[in-house]
Amino acid sequence: MFIMGAPLAEKVLRPVIVYIFLVVVLRVFGKRELAQLNPFDLVVLLSLSNTVQNAIIGNDNSLTGGLVGAFALLGINYLVVRFLFRHRRLDQMVEGKSTILIENGRILKKELAKELMTRSELMTVLHRQGFDTLSEVEQCILEPGGTFYIRRKLPAKESVEHDEVMQGITELREKLDLLLAGRNI
Numbered sequence: 024m025f026i027m028g029a030p031l032a033e034k035v036l037r038p039v040i041v042y043i044f045l046v047v048v049l050r051v052f053g054k055r056e057l058a059q060l061n062p063f064d065l066v067v068l069l070s071l072s073n074t075v076q077n078a079i080i081g082n083d084n085s086l087t088g089g090l091v092g093a094f095a096l097l098g099i100n101y102l103v104v105r106f107l108f109r110h111r112r113l114d115q116m117v118e119g120k121s122t123i124l125i126e127n128g129r130i131l132k133k134e135l136a137k138e139l140m141t142r143s144e145l146m147t148v149l150h151r152q153g154f155d156t157l158s159e160v161e162q163c164i165l166e167p168g169g170t171f172y173i174r175r176k177l178p179a180k181e182s183v184e185h186d187e188v189m190q191g192i193t194e195l196r197e198k199l200d201l202l203l204a205g206r207n208i
Contacts, residue, residue: 028083031091038079038095045075046103050119054138057169061144118167125163128176138165149173155180 027034049056056064079092107114122134124145135145145163152173154160161176 027085027088027091029081029088033081034083034088034091035095037081038092039099041075041078042096042099042103045071046117050117054119054122054165054167054169058165058171121167121172122165123162124165125157125160125173127162128157128160130157140165 056067058064079096080088083089107117122138124131124134124138124140130142130145135142148171149157149160149163152171154173154175159176159180161174162172163174164172166172
């Protein structure tokens with residue numbers, strides 16, 4: 024259980040190589056995979072993790088070997104994140120750029136096609152964030168990490184409704200004050 028079936032150097036090198044491969048592959052295949060827009064994207068990510076598992080651990084199923092592999096993965100990620108934090112330009116090259124998908128309530132079809140997204144998938148994203156129509160959206164941006172930033176065009180519907188109710192209460196209060204002033208109560 025504690026005796027590794029492979030040399031320590033191999034147990035460290037395997038996860039590092041797989042890590043570098045996955046970073047490059049996910050960068051090449053884009054933000055869509057990271058955004059998990061549909062069940063197929065999720066299946067790809069789950070299958071990918073299962074596929075590279077053997078490349079990381081090799082023939083070694085020992086507890087020590089697994090812990091060394093996990094430590095190597097966490098260590099290389101820590102070093103890469105620290106390095107990229109100090110080198111912003113390189114970080115931007117590795118991460119990629121944001122993509123504007125909606126501008127002033129209009130879908131930018133070329134950008135949507137570039138990200139291999141359908142209108143239906145984009146609308147699902149908007150609905151999950153509480154938007155009913157495109158006319159409510161000022162801008163929608165797909166970030167390099169696969170997250171969506173969506174800015175409202177108009178005040179939120181709840182905010183408008185609240186303001187209307189408060190205005191109605193104010194008008195009622197003014198009418199009541201006039202009524203009461205006319206009765207000299």
